[in-house]
Amino acid sequence: MKPLFIRGPSPTLRVTLAVMFALGLIIADHRYERLERVRVVLSVLTDPLHFAVDAPTRAIRATQERLVRESQLRALNQALRRENLLLKGRLQQFEALEAENMRLRDLLGSSFNVGERVLIAEILAVDLTPARQQVMLNKGANAGVFIGQPVLDANAVMGQVVRVNPSSSVVLLITDSEHALPVEVNRNGLRSIAAGTGVGHDLELLYIPKNADIREGDLLVTSGMGERFPPGYPVARVTVVRQDPDNPFTTVLAEPTARLDRSREVLLVWTLDPRMYPNALTDAERIRARVAP
Incomplete structure (x- = not known):
């Protein structure tokens, strides 16, 4: 049997129906909050998809942050080592200066005992x-x-x-x-x-x-x-x-x-x-x- 109507609804009618349906959904959701449960169900279904799509981006970002943190930690560690070495060197110099100061005091004390030009x-x-x-x-x-x-x-x-x-x-x-x-x-x-x-x-x-x-x-x-x-x-x-x-x-x-x-x-x-x-x-x-x- 041949169909009575060979052609379906026109594109204009389809668009009009879609717009009216969308407006009805908007009014029902905004005025009466009828679609909240549907939104929750859809979010449960779409969250894994969002997570899967965003996973490569988050992995790249985490890797970059980790590399930056490691490089910063290495640079900071190296700077602290240099500073520690410098402080130790200065401490040794201070100890040497303190010992030299004590020796010079002894010498000056000896010169006072000598009582002559020294x-x-x-x-x-x-x-x-x-x-x-x-x-x-x-x-x-x-x-x-x-x-x-x-x-x-x-x-x-x-x-x-x-x-x-x-x-x-x-x-x-x-x-x-x-x-x-x-x-x-x-x-x-x-x-x-x-x-x-x-x-x-x-x-x-x-x-x-x-x-x-x-x-x-x-x-x-x-x-x-x-x-x-x-x-x-x-x-x-x-x-x-x-x-x-x-x-x-x-x-x-x-x-x-x-x-x-x-x-x-x-x-x-x-x-x-x-x-x-x-x-x-x-x-x-x-x-x-x-x-x-």
Whole structure:
């Protein structure tokens, strides 16, 4: 059988019907709220679709945020490490400055005890071998340093200047095997010569009679007999007093009270009239040193 109507409703009629149906739904939903349950059911059905569609975008966004956060954390961690290292370095510098300040206070206290013109110098190089016991200072002829000048630290005598350059000088320590220093026992005034052994930090007292009154623990001070060091400067403390049958003299060893292997700053001392050092003045004038009166 053939249909009675071959053609359906016209497009215009379809659009009109659709618009009227839509308006009816709007009026029913807005005025009477009849479609709330339908909206809830449709949202339950469409939420998984929305979640699935938005999943790639959210994954990309989360990955970007995670990467940004990791890079920020790494940068922050690296910055904190650098800051920590810098602060530790500054802390070490502060500790070094504090220790240097204490050493300088000791030196200044020693200079007040000396009561003469002094100059603080810093040790640049150290040569503590059995063949040579000497240090280099950062003060020279330009600062008035002269050959034979006494050198002290905060505790005792360290040595004397043996070579002077315009901006540096070399000090021969009292422990050098070529150094000898007139000393006396502070307790009773017994005089002797403290010679360096070149081995370790020991001094040996020469020509001590076997009946001499000297004991372990006695303090040795400069006697002033050599006209190089003024009297009364601490030098060493007696550590060994031994009687050897084959030796006509008493074997006496002493340990310097100066911190020969630890001092960083020393005192260059003007204690006696420089005219008492004719050889030193000649060498100083040769390099145009200005020796203070």
